[in-house]
Amino acid sequence: MLDILNTVPLFTQDGNYFRWSHKSLQGYFAAQFIYLDSKERQNIILSKLYNHTNLEKFINLLDLYYDMDYKAFRNIIEYNLLKEYSTFERPIYSDTHDGITKEEIIRRKELLFLNDSYLFEAKHEDGKHPFANDKLNIMLDKFTKDLKFAENRFPGILVLPPKSQNCYVIHHQSTKFSVLLLLLNKKNSIVSEIKNDNNNGKIELDFNFEGEFQLVKISYEKDNKLNSKNNFKRVNRILERTRIEPVTINHFSALEQLEIIEKSLAQEDDNDFLLEGI
Numbered sequence: 001m002l003d004i005l006n007t008v009p010l011f012t013q014d015g016n017y018f019r020w021s022h023k024s025l026q027g028y029f030a031a032q033f034i035y036l037d038s039k040e041r042q043n044i045i046l047s048k049l050y051n052h053t054n055l056e057k058f059i060n061l062l063d064l065y066y067d068m069d070y071k072a073f074r075n076i077i078e079y080n081l082l083k084e085y086s087t088f089e090r091p092i093y094s095d096t097h098d099g100i101t102k103e104e105i106i107r108r109k110e111l112l113f114l115n116d117s118y119l120f121e122a123k124h125e126d127g128k129h130p131f132a133n134d135k136l137n138i139m140l141d142k143f144t145k146d147l148k149f150a151e152n153r154f155p156g157i158l159v160l161p162p163k164s165q166n167c168y169v170i171h172h173q174s175t176k177f178s179v180l181l182l183l184l185n186k187k188n189s190i191v192s193e194i195k196n197d198n199n200n201g202k203i204e205l206d207f208n209f210e211g212e213f214q215l216v217k218i219s220y221e222k223d224n225k226l227n228s229k230n231n232f233k234r235v236n237r238i239l240e241r242t243r244i245e246p247v248t249i250n251h252f253s254a255l256e257q258l259e260i261i262e263k264s265l266a267q268e269d270d271n272d273f274l275l276e277g278i
Contacts, residue, residue, distance in 0.1 A: 031064040046076040055175040082258035099229035110248040111239040114174040121209035139213040194246040206230040
């Protein structure tokens, strides 16, 4: 016991309990257990981690597992992510959108995957900052309760130059967004880094808000004025410039990789079927 507490301090004592001295050690041994000792349950364990409501807590474990057993990570974590993107993007703007390029439509899909994004208006009055009163907190409290959103998934209220003077942006991220960040750190081709265009000019929208602190969701409906010919590209630029984590899914690489994985999994199933008869 003294060895693991002092000589090689894997654990620390906290009253009558013992805990890992560092979470990275806990994550490493958990990843090793999944890789070496849970072969027949890898799919179940990794799928449950991917779909966990607090996936962020396990991202260090998945980061370590990526390096230990990329094939299983690809066939389970990446595959689930890519299937989710394929289901998400397929029905969006599937018909012709007059005056809007295919490239901008694909970009909107990339930008909104695992994100709910909203605009709202807040005006400066009497020289005061628009957030000086309590209207912002009231809006957010109602927003999170009505839609049952988790507050810790808001990267923040974004107040940056490239927007109209009184227009603000708020993003609510899925817990699975942390997987995109992991893949970006691994330089995986199914994600792309958003490059800063070094353009600090304001983006003026052809849009009138019905009132202050009323959230308008950036949605997919053609009749939504934010998706008009004049606004579509501008909204995309706003979404790009207000991202705190500069990463999106890469549409073409994602769909290509999904096809590769599905073919690989089908081949493995065929091989297993043939082996059963031996």
